[in-house]
Amino acid sequence: MINNWKNYVYAFVITVGIFVTAFYLGNYFGDRKIDELRATESRIALDILSAETQFALLGELSCPEAQNSVLSRELDSLGEKLDYSEEKFGADNPEVLELKKQYSLLEIKDYMLIKKLKDCPKQPITILYFYADDCPDCEKIGHVLTYLREQYPELRIYSFNYNLDLSALKTLASIHNVREKFPVLVIKNKLHTGFKTIDEMRALLPELNTATSTSATPND
Amino acid sequence: MDQLSNLTLYVTFFFALYFEVFMLINFFEKRISIQTEEARTPEVFPSVTIIVPVFNEERTVTKTVFSLLKLDYPKDRLKIIIVDDGSTDSTPAIIRRFRVHRRVEIIRKPNGGKYTALNAGLAITNTDLVGCLDADSFAPPDTLKKIIPYFENEKTMAVTPAIKIHRPDGFIRHVQSNEYNLGIFMKKCFSIIGAITVTPGPFSIFRKEVFDSLGLFHEAHNTEDLEIAMRMQKNRYKIANAHTAVVYTTGPATLPKLYRQRVRWIYGFLANTIDYRSIFFKRKYGHLGLFTLPAAIASIILFFISAGMILWNIFVMVEKKITEIQSVGLRFHWPDFQFDWFFLNTDSKTFLSVVLFAATVSLIMYGRKISEKKTRLSVHTLYFPFVYTLFSILWLSRATYAVTFSKKIGWR
Numbered sequence A: 001m002i003n004n005w006k007n008y009v010y011a012f013v014i015t016v017g018i019f020v021t022a023f024y025l026g027n028y029f030g031d032r033k034i035d036e037l038r039a040t041e042s043r044i045a046l047d048i049l050s051a052e053t054q055f056a057l058l059g060e061l062s063c064p065e066a067q068n069s070v071l072s073r074e075l076d077s078l079g080e081k082l083d084y085s086e087e088k089f090g091a092d093n094p095e096v097l098e099l100k101k102q103y104s105l106l107e108i109k110d111y112m113l114i115k116k117l118k119d120c121p122k123q124p125i126t127i128l129y130f131y132a133d134d135c136p137d138c139e140k141i142g143h144v145l146t147y148l149r150e151q152y153p154e155l156r157i158y159s160f161n162y163n164l165d166l167s168a169l170k171t172l173a174s175i176h177n178v179r180e181k182f183p184v185l186v187i188k189n190k191l192h193t194g195f196k197t198i199d200e201m202r203a204l205l206p207e208l209n210t211a212t213s214t215s216a217t218p219n220d
Numbered sequence B: 001m002d003q004l005s006n007l008t009l010y011v012t013f014f015f016a017l018y019f020e021v022f023m024l025i026n027f028f029e030k031r032i033s034i035q036t037e038e039a040r041t042p043e044v045f046p047s048v049t050i051i052v053p054v055f056n057e058e059r060t061v062t063k064t065v066f067s068l069l070k071l072d073y074p075k076d077r078l079k080i081i082i083v084d085d086g087s088t089d090s091t092p093a094i095i096r097r098f099r100v101h102r103r104v105e106i107i108r109k110p111n112g113g114k115y116t117a118l119n120a121g122l123a124i125t126n127t128d129l130v131g132c133l134d135a136d137s138f139a140p141p142d143t144l145k146k147i148i149p150y151f152e153n154e155k156t157m158a159v160t161p162a163i164k165i166h167r168p169d170g171f172i173r174h175v176q177s178n179e180y181n182l183g184i185f186m187k188k189c190f191s192i193i194g195a196i197t198v199t200p201g202p203f204s205i206f207r208k209e210v211f212d213s214l215g216l217f218h219e220a221h222n223t224e225d226l227e228i229a230m231r232m233q234k235n236r237y238k239i240a241n242a243h244t245a246v247v248y249t250t251g252p253a254t255l256p257k258l259y260r261q262r263v264r265w266i267y268g269f270l271a272n273t274i275d276y277r278s279i280f281f282k283r284k285y286g287h288l289g290l291f292t293l294p295a296a297i298a299s300i301i302l303f304f305i306s307a308g309m310i311l312w313n314i315f316v317m318v319e320k321k322i323t324e325i326q327s328v329g330l331r332f333h334w335p336d337f338q339f340d341w342f343f344l345n346t347d348s349k350t351f352l353s354v355v356l357f358a359a360t361v362s363l364i365m366y367g368r369k370i371s372e373k374k375t376r377l378s379v380h381t382l383y384f385p386f387v388y389t390l391f392s393i394l395w396l397s398r399a400t401y402a403v404t405f406s407k408k409i410g411w412r
Helices: A006-058 A063-069 A072-089 A094-115 A136-151 A167-175 A198-204 B002-029 B031-039 B061-069 B091-100 B114-123 B143-152 B170-192 B208-214 B224-234 B255-275 B283-328 B348-372 B379-404
Strands: A125-131 A155-161 A184-187 A190-193 B048-054 B078-085 B104-109 B129-132 B156-165 B205-207 B238-249
Touching (some): A006 A072, A006 A094, A072 A094, A094 A125, A094 A155, A094 A167, A155 A167, B002 B170, B031 B238, B048 B061, B048 B114, B061 B078, B061 B091, B078 B114, B091 B104, B104 B114, B114 B224, B129 B208, B143 B156, B143 B238, B156 B208, B156 B224, B156 B348, B170 B255, B170 B379, B208 B224, B224 B283, B238 B348, B255 B283, B255 B379
Parallel strands (some): B048 B078, B048 B129, B156 B238
8 A cells, every 4th residue: 555665765865875975074174174283283393493493503593583483373273273173073082182292292392482582572471381181170270361361462371281191291290390280380480279360360470460461452 | 971962963863854854755756746636626516514613712703704604615515513612702792693694503512622512513514524623713715625626535534734824923923834834844745655643623624424433523632633633544544635725823922822732732642642552663554653653752752862962061051151250250252253164163963954954944945835836935934943943842841741740731
């Protein structure tokens, strides 16, 4: 009496087809994003290498030149994209993990370059920020740091996931005596642990208030 | 949690897409014969009785009865029975005016519920066909003529119309208007695969012999129009759908009223489905027993799980926002937004949602196209899937709760 049973099969084939296409597109764009991150990282690596080479050649650079070669802004945007990718692809995705390690290395290198600019007039203010997985206070202080970075463009925050298996990072942490209590901030070589409000942060960094503040004037 | 949430979402997507694709395939396979159906005109005019059950319907009953009197059908072949189910307002006085029409008969009985009113009308019906028209609905003149040709097939025992919201005004009625258009398409597909489970109160027409051999209307959890269709399915009676035979209904104007109506419908559907559970997974009931009824139950379960997941995700989002407010205070500020495709959500779920959304919108537009030959996309159709999903959480939860704990659901 009923002869259209085959439509179940057709419907199944079409639905599977739609799913395969959707998965293919999802993967395709995911790969493109990873590629973009990778390209950005190698570009930054190249720029940092170039800056280091300039240092090595000249012994010392003139301040403006050196400041131009440092790419913290681009590192920031790369960091945001990595955070987003961690959320989307999962923090244990091997490709994201690898990009994250490379990003941490680039941060350390950038930080070292900045340190060499000690005597320049417009010296950036740096914060090393160590966080860990499963740390509620880290999430909170993350918001504070994001806020400060938006408000004070001259502030350079280097954030590191302590749980990342990277020997250079372990060395950096041990130089600053970072231990198992997170979040940890290193400001002017001093260790600060636990959550800090915006006002507490401002108190730790008095030079912020004198510097050109307000987010309305981007000065880079 | 994330893995589980992803898995449920994919299962739900697959299920919903499969269902819509299946319906579209069946529809397109039959589109030629659907077009032939549309061109038919009645060759014979069987005698018809339309029963109008009324209970405190003083504001709408006149329009309903007038629409029946104006039906384009031989006058001596159409009879109208108005059954006043013990109205306490001015309804009796209003319907008395129709006594001047020889075709109109009026019965007054003590209040006993809609199904008793219908049965009182059936008791004095002696025509070939019998139908019912709720007093909140009315039929354009050509509706009956479009239904009659379907009875040329001797196996067809009942024909359902295409129900639409009359001139939707306001948000709640626009939502229903889209829902009814989606329903028109779905009903057509269900009729193609022989799986109609409701012969709605507004203008479903039956062969009188249905009631002679299967018995009268039952109370049936306040959804007698659902029960009779299931009873017919159980006895493998054919129910057809006349998708061009438009009937207009008004539809509740406010969310609370709509909510009460939907809770009653879904409760009725679930309770009647439980009563007729013997239809499930039996080959002799065809697509109804093997696919559409089990699919309806499965979709309710999946809907709850997915809705739970969505609510959980919203909860997590709110919690994150609260953490942010706790740490930096409430800041209304727009970050210097620069478009970067990187932050566009391009995972497979996004593509599946787009396909599902497009499929749903096209089903609604098809419903509109086959019933009124209009294809313009309305803005209300675009937000309908989202709004309707949210609303459905309300009445599905309430009705499921009532069925699970055997709570009675009233009429109004």
